[in-house]
Amino acid sequence: SQQGEEDPQALSIQEGENATMNCSYKTSINNLQWYRQNSGRGLVHLILIRSNEREKHSGRLRVTLDTSKKSSSLLITASRAADTASYFCATVFQGAQKLVFGQGTRLTINP
């Protein structure tokens, strides 16, 4: 499988704290995307970062990409209870169209 690895597998923090999730992948990518999945629901696209970009922001989300280390991180600042969900990174490899997902990080925000 070409799946990347996500770390940690599970993360539990207090509301208001920052949450950081990491993702590593194996081969050269075209872009990397982060998705959120609430229990029993579909995936929601959060942010896309291209291979020539190093950092991207969207609201309380900050994504970094280090192509030399083949890794990315997702930072959620000032977490809220509604951020409780599973977060997946997904890569589009060069020359391909399909998304390849990691195993995900289960984030729990405690009120």
Added chain:
Amino acid sequence: GAGVSQSPRYKVAKRGQDVALRCDPISGHVSLFWYQQALGQGPEFLTYFQNEAQLDKSGLPSDRFFAERPEGSVSTLKIQRTQQEDSAVYLCASSLGGLEGYTFGSGTRLTVV
């Protein structure tokens, strides 16, 4: 429509039964993908269409799985002679085909008993 629509939302099939899962992508979206997600796992790629052409079916686990998109819009994923290991959530996603995020449907939860 405004989003990707999948039906049915839930399907219970007896082992050996054939099932058909439907995906209505966003109007005008060229690319359509099917994924299989087991409980607690990340989605696994099954197949990809660009308009009506099935360009990648490398993820289909066996010849019991078949997908089609005859008019380049609605797609159907068919599973013949279902087995217990086919129990999973089947997700459909569509995109314009450029460099942007994909829009996923809510999925069909298939349970084979």
